[in-house]
Amino acid sequence: MTPMVATLWVWGEDFDDVRKNCEKYISKRWKENIKECCIEISARRRDEGICYYIVAYTSDPKSVGELAEGLFYVALDEDDVKVTSVSIELFDEILSSGEVYRKSMEEVEKELKERERAIVEKFSREPRVKSVARGRKIKFIPQTDLLCELSSKIANKIVIEMIHEDFSPMKDFMHYLSSDVIERGFAERVLGYDWRKDVNDLKIGDIDMWGDEVLVWLI
Amino acid sequence: MGGGSRIKQYERRFFEGEQIRGEKEDEIFHIAKTFRNYEVREAEGGGYELLKSGEVVGIFSEARVEGDRTVFRLSHGMNLEVSEKGIREILSPEKAELCGLTAADGTICKYKGKGGSSVGYEVSLTSVSPELIGVFKELAGDNYNMTPHEHIKHHKTKEGEEEHYHVAIYSKKVAYDLWDLGIKGPGPYEFHPPIQYLDDEGKRAYLRGFFSGDGNVSMTKEGEHAIRIYSSYKEGLNELKEMFEDLGFHPSEIHEKYEKPAPGRHRKEYNYYFSIPEEDHLRFIEEIGSEKEEHKRKFELIKLINGRKKKEED
Known part of the structure; x- marks a missing residue:
């Protein structure tokens, strides 16, 4: 099936249009062969630069408007947030069953600690790092993709995804957003977490000299 | 401003610049700056004239005379910059x-x-x-x-x-x-x-x-x-x-x-x-x-x- 992904709302449009635009699109495009649709709210926390996505899968065309609007306001419910877009993709198969993130946060943190060691081992030897280090303390700041799977009665599944290089505020924000999705009645509970951007997926982004330290931002 | 070609807009803005200050025949001017064909003259009573090859092409009430350029204020956040490179319209910082x-x-x-x-x-x-x-x-x-x-x-x-x-x-x-x-x-x-x-x-x-x-x-x-x-x-x-x-x-x-x-x-x-x-x-x-x-x-x-x-x- 040709990808049918459509951006239905972007920043600058009226907030009330999220629901209207999504419902209008679904009424025109939902055909008999559609088994599932994915609603994606894309946003950025301006102050910290955390990029995040709230994704809902549903097989019920009638629930799309409510889910899109509700999750849009969840995404917006922070001090200074820019919701950059709301998009919808239609599928002729059930895709949500493939998105399974069931680790505990403790497991994720343990694995990230292990990644830290692997990062030091791999990137300390990089010529770009070695050429500037010259006895200075090197600090690696890796980007991490954190995922959270939530069970839902309204949707087939809800997933929250975040990308940032400072894990601690990202973890707090993940807890905040997931509990908000639950409190607003869109999800029942958190099923688990996972992460992406293993050491082999990372590359050197920026290198900053900061006093006697070398900061290596890995992306 | 508005639709139409950029030249027309330029002319309109330029004209709006001219309108701000009416020309007085008996005014005394002295040369504030010269850039190739262009000359910036300041009136004793305030205001500026811009001349190209000796001919007045604009009269302005405000100008900023700087080392290597002079900037005249036009309307709607546009300025006119005159320098050795010639003239060009630029945006005001605002x-x-x-x-x-x-x-x-x-x-x-x-x-x-x-x-x-x-x-x-x-x-x-x-x-x-x-x-x-x-x-x-x-x-x-x-x-x-x-x-x-x-x-x-x-x-x-x-x-x-x-x-x-x-x-x-x-x-x-x-x-x-x-x-x-x-x-x-x-x-x-x-x-x-x-x-x-x-x-x-x-x-x-x-x-x-x-x-x-x-x-x-x-x-x-x-x-x-x-x-x-x-x-x-x-x-x-x-x-x-x-x-x-x-x-x-x-x-x-x-x-x-x-x-x-x-x-x-x-x-x-x-x-x-x-x-x-x-x-x-x-x-x-x-x-x-x-x-x-x-x-x-x-x-x-x-x-x-x-x-x-x-x-x-x-």
């Missing part, structure tokens, strides 16, 4: 900042009124915090002598109802003035800085406007900090990066803050960014800065932390 802010967070659009028979034009900014709304209003006043309409709207949050703001100039002339500069659209995230109309002061102001909207100052608990500019439109971001380079900054390459979605899914929007390196942070704070209080607060912290670091090093 207009450049408005363009930057609109490019990052604003909208320029044509819409159909209720019933579909009438057409309206809107230049607007949406924000969940009121501070940028205030900046937009001030810049609209400075450039177009207009007070934008402010709509306070409400949305439900976990803590109850929260306000968000939409501030808009409903004007075909203003919309076309900004469209003609090509600052925003036609794609939803597309923007282009009007580089040919920006002098260094204008570039800094444009970047300040853009940064206030789509810039970010992040700081870890340990004090490491990053100054970044985000956009979903890579080409425009590259043009911003070049502007920083023109101003002597050393921005990083453009990176993606993006992870592939789950197999089978597609994502239309990418988050791109570039960073201002540590070595340029203090210069960035001094020369570019931001209109946002949160950015300003973090800038003060950066200055403090860097000062301490430097002391430790010494």
